[in-house]
Amino acid sequence: MPSTARDIAMKGGGYYSRATIGAKHVIDGATPLILNSLERMSPPDDGSIFTMSDMGCADAGTSMTMVGAVLKEVRRRAPSRPIQMVYTDLPRNDFSQLFRNVLGLTDVASYYEEIENLHVFASGTSFHRQILPPGTLHLGFSATASHYLSEKPAKIANHVHMVGAAGAERAAYTEQGRRDWEAMLLHRARELAPGGRLALFNFGIDEEERYLGNTGGISMFDTFNALWEELRDEGSITSDEYVDTNFPQHYRTVEEFTRPFRNPADPVHRAGLRLEHAETRVVRCPFEAHFEEHGDPARFAREYIPTLRSWSESTFASGLSAGRPAEERTAILDRFYDRYEARVREAPHGHAMDYVHCYLIASKIHG
């Protein structure tokens, strides 16, 4: 099957879920952190509403198992409390698919029918704004979403991602990342009820300078950049298009993630948020792990590229001139990902999109 036809076929049912199985592993593996925070919270069985939220939920598939486990524990501890589960994402998200997944109308296994007095809602309000009424959130969760910035702070002359930027360009991403993180935490602080918890699992740069797709082998973002440069050098894209192509993301260090909690004068600390837990973990790329079993480079390449394409294509598409006809844009993007696939097929070892996350648990103080 030619690559384009295959990609389109894979974008049908299950495309997102298969492409993000690694993101599900990240959440499933850290579920005990959330259950432990619930134990510390010790929600009283007082009949009041208990609200949990997944902020940046996409189709709810990656968090489904975790949310089910946590809400069942809430139900066990507090049988009298109505539970509200609020899924949030940007307005363009497919909320119909989300509701069908959560309400058990698809082949995704859902907790919905197993929990009494459960009320599921969605919000299309960005987590860069306040979503819930003040003081009403008991358990806020967000995974693999806060690296997206509210705006792109600068162009990067020599790379597609801030991990390859330096000097003033790098500083601009760091500053935008700082502001967005502070605003994210302040909005959540207002939403949290006293004693409520936040579980925030986000892409970051760990103590050994590792980050997504850069854990000792071939760097994924450097590969993206090298192939995009190649298209520029051969004239397939213009120099302006190359420079206009930057992921609107910032990967924070642990120091950046935790700083707002550490200084008593920081607005986040003053808003009553306290850090209970911080750690980094590397979760292995499921496609590379699978390759170790089957040993077929072509299969690895064929299965691996769609997961990269699922979240990176919109960035590369947005860098292209608006004046290009749709077919031309599609052809450029197909060529780009086909070349990445060829690289992996021809020399597979070292390619892997290992996940590097920083896991934070925070609490809102009483009174």
Added chain:
Amino acid sequence: MPSTARDIAMKGGGYYSRATIGAKHVIDGATPLILNSLERMSPPDDGSIFTMSDMGCADAGTSMTMVGAVLKEVRRRAPSRPIQMVYTDLPRNDFSQLFRNVLGLTDVASYYEEIENLHVFASGTSFHRQILPPGTLHLGFSATASHYLSEKPAKIANHVHMVGAAGAERAAYTEQGRRDWEAMLLHRARELAPGGRLALFNFGIDEEERYLGNTGGISMFDTFNALWEELRDEGSITSDEYVDTNFPQHYRTVEEFTRPFRNPADPVHRAGLRLEHAETRVVRCPFEAHFEEHGDPARFAREYIPTLRSWSESTFASGLSAGRPAEERTAILDRFYDRYEARVREAPHGHAMDYVHCYLIASKIHG
């Protein structure tokens, strides 16, 4: 432009809103009923959350003006109260479009940025089930939605809609309509806070036996039925397909709408719901009114049929055998609506989809 191409073109941006401008007139015209109920409710300015819901909201376009007027009045009366606006519809609804409309990201004028401390949510839970936690709803609204039954109770041998059914067939629709209405009201009674209000504006049969598209001229449902019979008689559809085609709807009389409130032994009455207001109104078909101005039968026919098609096509499509290829189904439906258009074009007078609604305001008693 051939009819099919035109229909597809019209299904783009604004199709739903233009096709349902009459439904918006129904809601806008009855907004004072809701504002009056809010005045009787007299929500205290006590800082607690105020929740309004639009149940069966579609893309939120038809209720936007009314919801904005009502929420601004809530904000004026109770500046300290966070407001939750909860839009609900079935999971297959386009919630992304809904959020984009309400959040002000489309050309639909929205109230969203004009009201402080407002939190918008959606639910994909059917109003045939409980949607909100107990005792949390202050103002429940639903328009032009409760005629849809939770299931189709019977096939109708000689018509496509229950308004043309008699005997046991008619009785089966009446009974299903009674059960669904009772369940709808009981779920809402559980959700309502003491003193909360319901505003329910639904298709019905008025005291003069009028109903949607049947207000003295040519009956719309009889026309649907005659054209569907014609397709059967000429062999374009089978007799089984004809009999399998029934709107899963019940149009209630005022007596049926109000009975649960009148008998103190009725579960709805015992659940604390009290009727404050009931009336019927006829709202004129905007396409027929426009025809009176422009006088062009072809234009009237061309503009009128899409509004009928927007809500009726799924019923006629569902009556067709699942074994028919997609192109064949499309061709049958195109022929069907083309013939309706031809009827209107050739003899326009008497065609009109006047809206006939029953307007109810109910309250939940205190304690």
